[in-house]
Amino acid sequence: MRIDCKHVWEHISAYIDGEVDVGLRAEIDKHLETCEICSAVLDSTRNLVVLVADDRVFELPAGFSQRLHARLEKEMETAGP
Amino acid sequence: MTAPNPQFEADCIRRILAGERHLFHSLIRPCERAIYFLLLSLLRNETEAEDAAQETAIKVYLNLKNFRGDAQFRTWVLSIARNEGLGRLRKAGTRREDSLDAETDEQTGDYTPAVLTCWREVPSEALERQELGAMLRKAVEGLPEIYRNVVLLRDIEEMDVRETAAALGITEGAVKVRLHRARALLQGELAPRLEGFAPKRKGVFGWLR
Numbered sequence: 600m601r602i603d604c605k606h607v608w609e610h611i612s613a614y615i616d617g618e619v620d621v622g623l624r625a626e627i628d629k630h631l632e633t634c635e636i637c638s639a640v641l642d643s644t645r646n647l648v649v650l651v652a653d654d655r656v657f658e659l660p661a662g663f664s665q666r667l668h669a670r671l672e673k674e675m676e677t678a679g680p
Numbered sequence: 681m682t683a684p685n686p687q688f689e690a691d692c693i694r695r696i697l698a699g700e701r702h703l704f705h706s707l708i709r710p711c712e713r714a715i716y717f718l719l720l721s722l723l724r725n726e727t728e729a730e731d732a733a734q735e736t737a738i739k740v741y742l743n744l745k746n747f748r749g750d751a752q753f754r755t756w757v758l759s760i761a762r763n764e765g766l767g768r769l770r771k772a773g774t775r776r777e778d779s780l781d782a783e784t785d786e787q788t789g790d791y792t793p794a795v796l797t798c799w800r801e802v803p804s805e806a807l808e809r810q811e812l813g814a815m816l817r818k819a820v821e822g823l824p825e826i827y828r829n830v831v832l833l834r835d836i837e838e839m840d841v842r843e844t845a846a847a848l849g850i851t852e853g854a855v856k857v858r859l860h861r862a863r864a865l866l867q868g869e870l871a872p873r874l875e876g877f878a879p880k881r882k883g884v885f886g887w888l889r
Contacts (some may be wrong), residue, residue: 600879603743607793608793608834608864610865611793611860612859612860612863615863618856619800628703630799636795636796636797639685639797639798640796640867641798642801643796643799643867643874644798644839644864644866644867644871646799646801646874647863647866647867647871648835648863649804649830649871650802650804650806650807651816651835651836651837651866652835653804654860655807656807656812656813656816657817657832657836659712659713659716660726660730663712663730663733664709664712666734667712667730667737667841669736670737670738670745671704671708671734671737671741672744672802675702675704675741678741678742679699679701680696680697680740680741680743680744680745
């Protein structure tokens with residue numbers, strides 16, 4: 600049975616993470632060969648996952664680490680674990 | 681994100697408990713980002729997230745002897761962070777509607793992605809442009825809480841499904857469903873707006889399109 604676009608979309612996230620089984624992956628691959636729309640949906644989703652994961656997108660506030668360790672230092676002077 | 685190193689952690693914890701308190705700085709450092717972004721996701725306020733992150737680190741330090749080693753250290757730390765965040769929300773009476781609604785919404789996996797026929801990849805170098813980073817951040821921050829948490833831990837902190845589930849106190853299945861929904865929402869929202877960030881492609885005659 601050939602799978603349709605909607606079926607492919609349902610599994611896109613798992614496909615990107617390599618979590619679909621061999622049979623389903625083959626079905627999806629076959630569908631992608633001929634379906635430009637699903638290929639674009641897959642590529643754009645994968646691209647977004649990569650972009651969002653870039654360290655430049657979510658950065659700690661400036662000085663966060665210094666303030667955290669200064670406060671810890673203070674705590675550690677008075678109390679043991 | 682720094683990958684967890686159980687041997688280093690176990691060694692550190694043993695030495696800290698034996699009196700080498702200063703080693704706690706090295707122990708907690710690899711968890712800092714995950715603590716902060718989980719709390720930012722819950723509290724949606726940078727100042728409060730930072731304060732809660734500091735409180736979390738102190739609680740981890742004070743309770744270190746209770747860490748049993750049957751979970752990953754970072755998972756344990758993140759569950760303390762989550763409790764700190766939820767405690768603050770409860771205290772302020774501001775647990776938002778979206779999170780409650782979304783709890784029951786997990787099985788509705790239907791969505792229509794942004795349908796594109798011509799997609800050009802946006803390279804990471806495009807992040808040199810501040811507005812791209814801001815656009816991505818805003819989209820993630822705009823997700824309902826339960827999706828945002830999962831994206832932050834899975835895609836941004838690159839934790840695996842098992843660790844994410846343990847840190848958030850949900851099942852692995854729920855992590856997968858929520859991640860799928862979250863990515864779908866992000867794709868639908870962002871893909872159509874990203875075109876301007878893709879490199880220009882040469883046309884048939886070598887002109888830039």
